[in-house]
Amino acid sequence: MKKLISFCVIVKFFLALQTTAAATSTAISTEKASSVAAPLKAVGAIKAEGLLNDIKILASDEFEGRSPGTNGESMTVNYLTTQFKEIGLAPGNPNGTYKQNVPLIGVVSKPTMEFHVGEKDLSLKFPDDFVAFSVSEDKEIHIKKSDIVFVGYGVVAPEYGWDDYKGVDLHGKTILMLINDPAIPDPHDSTKLDPSMFKGDEMTYYGRWTYKYEMAARLGAAGAIIIHETKPAAYPYEVVKNSWGRENFQIQSHGPNPNFPRVSAWIQLDRAKELLQASGFDFDSLKKAALKKDFKPVALRAQADITVKNTSKKIESQNVIASLEGRDPILKKEYIIYTAHWDHFGIDESLPGPKTNQIFHGASDNASGVATLLELAKAYKALPKTQAPKRTILFMATTAEERGLLGAQYYVRNPLYPLKKTLVNINMDGANLWGRTKDVEITGFGKSTTDDIVAQVAAGQGRVALPEARPELGGFFRADQFEFAKEGIPVLYAKGGSRFIGKPENYAREKVDEYIAHDYHKVTDIVRPDWDLSGAVEDAQLLFLIGYQLAQTHSPPQWKKGAEFAAKRELTNP
Numbered sequence: 001m002k003k004l005i006s007f008c009v010i011v012k013f014f015l016a017l018q019t020t021a022a023a024t025s026t027a028i029s030t031e032k033a034s035s036v037a038a039p040l041k042a043v044g045a046i047k048a049e050g051l052l053n054d055i056k057i058l059a060s061d062e063f064e065g066r067s068p069g070t071n072g073e074s075m076t077v078n079y080l081t082t083q084f085k086e087i088g089l090a091p092g093n094p095n096g097t098y099k100q101n102v103p104l105i106g107v108v109s110k111p112t113m114e115f116h117v118g119e120k121d122l123s124l125k126f127p128d129d130f131v132a133f134s135v136s137e138d139k140e141i142h143i144k145k146s147d148i149v150f151v152g153y154g155v156v157a158p159e160y161g162w163d164d165y166k167g168v169d170l171h172g173k174t175i176l177m178l179i180n181d182p183a184i185p186d187p188h189d190s191t192k193l194d195p196s197m198f199k200g201d202e203m204t205y206y207g208r209w210t211y212k213y214e215m216a217a218r219l220g221a222a223g224a225i226i227i228h229e230t231k232p233a234a235y236p237y238e239v240v241k242n243s244w245g246r247e248n249f250q251i252q253s254h255g256p257n258p259n260f261p262r263v264s265a266w267i268q269l270d271r272a273k274e275l276l277q278a279s280g281f282d283f284d285s286l287k288k289a290a291l292k293k294d295f296k297p298v299a300l301r302a303q304a305d306i307t308v309k310n311t312s313k314k315i316e317s318q319n320v321i322a323s324l325e326g327r328d329p330i331l332k333k334e335y336i337i338y339t340a341h342w343d344h345f346g347i348d349e350s351l352p353g354p355k356t357n358q359i360f361h362g363a364s365d366n367a368s369g370v371a372t373l374l375e376l377a378k379a380y381k382a383l384p385k386t387q388a389p390k391r392t393i394l395f396m397a398t399t400a401e402e403r404g405l406l407g408a409q410y411y412v413r414n415p416l417y418p419l420k421k422t423l424v425n426i427n428m429d430g431a432n433l434w435g436r437t438k439d440v441e442i443t444g445f446g447k448s449t450t451d452d453i454v455a456q457v458a459a460g461q462g463r464v465a466l467p468e469a470r471p472e473l474g475g476f477f478r479a480d481q482f483e484f485a486k487e488g489i490p491v492l493y494a495k496g497g498s499r500f501i502g503k504p505e506n507y508a509r510e511k512v513d514e515y516i517a518h519d520y521h522k523v524t525d526i527v528r529p530d531w532d533l534s535g536a537v538e539d540a541q542l543l544f545l546i547g548y549q550l551a552q553t554h555s556p557p558q559w560k561k562g563a564e565f566a567a568k569r570e571l572t573n574p
Contacts, residue, residue: 038387039548043541045382046375048533051431051540054083054371056527058342059363061356066367067346068249068400069106069315076342077318080370080397084322087377092321092394093416100319102399102410103252109133110309113265115148117278117302124271127245130225132265134308135250135257143222143263143306146174150276150298152290153182154215154224155206160197161293165219168297174223174263174304175216175297176272180232180474181207182291203474207232210404210477216261223263223306227272234473239521240266242345242360249403251410252314263306275302319407321396321416324380326551328390334421334556336547337394338376339408339480340369340428341401345521361526364515368431370397372540379544389551391423401429401480402521408480412487423556424450425491426543427481432496432535433528434511439497440542441468444476447563448490450546457545461538469498470512488568490557492546496535 057063057079064072081098091098111132115122124130134141152164154177162182181198193200198207205211209226216224230236244266250257267275273283279300289295320342326332344362351358361367377395380388394417398407412419440458442451445467455465468475476482481491498508519525550557559566 038383039545042379042382043544045378046537046540046544048537050375050378051368051371051533051536052527052531054374055363055367058367058370059361059525059527061359061361065346065360066342066344066362067247067360068104068317068343068403069313070346072346073317073343073399077320080320080342080374083374084320084377084395087322087374088381089322089324089377089395092323092396098320098322100321100411100414100416102317102319102407104249104315104317104400104406105135105137105252105312106247106249106315107133107135107137107310107312108247111263111265112305112307114305115275115278115302116145116305117275117300120278122271122275122278124267127241128268129271130265130267131240131245132263132306132308133244133248134263134310135248135260136262136310137312139310141262141306141308141310143174143304146172146222146304146306148174148176148275148300148302148304150281150286150300151175151177152295152297153178153180153206154212155182156215157198157206164290164295164297166296170216170297171220172222174225174306175221176225176227176267176275176300177212178232178287178290179207179209179226179229183232184291199471202471203477205477207474208477210259213261213264214259216264217258221261223265223304224261225265225267227269228266229269232472235516235520237268242348242521243402246345246348249315249400249406251406263308265306276300278302317399317407319396319398319411321394322377323395324377324389324393326390326392327385327388331390332392334391334423335394335417336389336391336424336426336550337396337422337484338373338426338428338543338547339396339398340373341366341399341407341480342370342397343399343402343407345402348523351523357523360521360523363525363527364430364433365520365525366401366429368433368536369428372428372431372536372543373397375540376544376547379540380548389548391551392417393547393551398480405480405483408483412483412489419487419489422484422489424550425481425484425489426547427479427484427491427493428495428543429479429493430495431533432539433531433533434500434507434535435503435532436501436535436538437463437496437508438499438501439463440465440494440539441497442466443468443479443493444481444485444491446560447485447565448492448557448559450490450492450557453546453549453557454492454494454542457542457549460545461542465494466497469508485565486568488559488565488570490559490569492543494543495539500535
């Protein structure tokens with residue numbers, strides 16, 4: 001630990017003076033000065049101009065929204081491969097290429113949904129009232145006269161003494177459930193959530209839509225419908241339409257996908273209320289009842305008829321990966337992997353206006369993360385050979401993150417390098433585009449010792465490391481690092497925080513809310529003339545210095561006591 005602290009004190013010293021010449025005026029040795037000065041000089045290769053240029057290219061109309069299996073993917077993969085070559089990185093696939101094939105199936109579903117409550121029929125309009133899809137390769141999926149059961153939040157959490165299902169037989173039935181975790185009020189302060197239940201304000205995996213569909217499949221439900229609410233979901237219903245109402249993807253496999261029921265669906269809140277009212281129930285009353293441990297599933301005396309017509313195709317998508325081999329003959333067989341997903345949502349030709357108004361440009365999400373990945377690669381290559389990282393650094397742009405973290409999921413299931421030798425995953429999903437901050441926010445704070453390293457290096461920049469300000473958004477489960485964490489690999493997902501220099505206290509919240517409401521997963525996620533990339537540069541420098549330090553130290557990151565992924569790591573590294 002003393003070595004880390006001294007490293008960061010020197011980092012702060014060098015950053016303050018902005019010159020490596022200052023090394024000669026310190027008491028440290030010339031060799032020590034060189035080992036510290038080299039990475040601090042290399043961070044100069046990270047430039048706002050480089051970030052902006054790559055974002056503009058990747059988010060341009062020419063790249064057509066970068067959807068897997070399209071011309072946009074071909075353009076993106078070719079561009080990234082060319083950039084890695086020009087930077088001077090070696091192919092990251094041991095087969096001598098920069099690509100890892102990721103076999104996907106793309107499925108376009110055309111669903112119909114109708115509810116029958118006594119003599120009353122409720123027909124829903126796709127996609128305005130509901131979104132439904134099936135990951136099955138069957139051309140038609142029918143659910144007929146399926147009893148509808150309201151199952152609260154659809155959660156089974158033994159550690160909290162929580163079971164929304166209570167052993168009810170749900171085979172062949174359609175379950176209706178609430179989004180997010182059970183929001184249990186704090187018994188001592190009704191304005192807050194109980195920190196002892198589902199981590200209070202922080203979303204747990206039980207609140208993630210993937211978990212809810214997984215449980216439905218496990219219990220044999222034919223269909224699973226999530227009631228969308230904007231506040232707890234953290235995004236408007238339009239995001240649901242754009243994300244799941246068009247083409248959906250899964251990794252090619254033999255047999256049905258065990259993580260989804262036959263039909264997965266979302267329903268707009270008002271239509272869900274209409275269904276419940278027709279069945280003799282009040283939405284608010286049911287939601288309140290679902291906040292108690294003794295809640296039991298409620299049969300609605302209603303049935304669902306759902307038909308999904310599928311058009312599917314096999315897609316050979318790619319992760320793009322490059323390598324900088326470590327210089328230590330032993331440690332080079334250990335790996336630090338930076339990731340950023342390259343994909344977005346392509347083109348929706350049903351939208352009005354010219355082609356540019358139909359393209360999901362994905363400038364922030366995630367052209368900015370990929371641009372950061374490329375700038376990091378430039379910084380590593382700017383190191384002199386004598387100060388190159390001892391461990392091997394991998395740079396991977398993943399596919400199909402927007403479709404369920406599929407590129408990262410495929411990699412950890414089919415790793416190009418041993419997972420037990422992969423020390424950490426540093427993921428970048430969206431850069432800070434609004435200026436410098438006094439803080440760094442860590443998504444998933446408190447889980448691993450990477451937090452300590454972030455804090456030390458951030459201090460060298462005059463910043464403080466903090467937990468994410470909006471844990472209710474569930475960011476840890478919504479980005480690629482989650483797939484690495486599930487395999488026991490310590491992860492880092494951090495970027496500029498909420499304390500913007502020279503801005504009002506609520507500036508960060510306003511910018512995030514504005515982005516989610518108007519641009520997230522929409523065609524309007526484009527390059528903006530008022531962006532300030534100084535914060536993105538500083539964050540990239542931080543991630544470079546963290547990765548470099550981890551590549552040199554003899555103490556790799558570890559999960560902290562109580563972290564849910566520690567046991568998996570212990571199995572991988574007995």
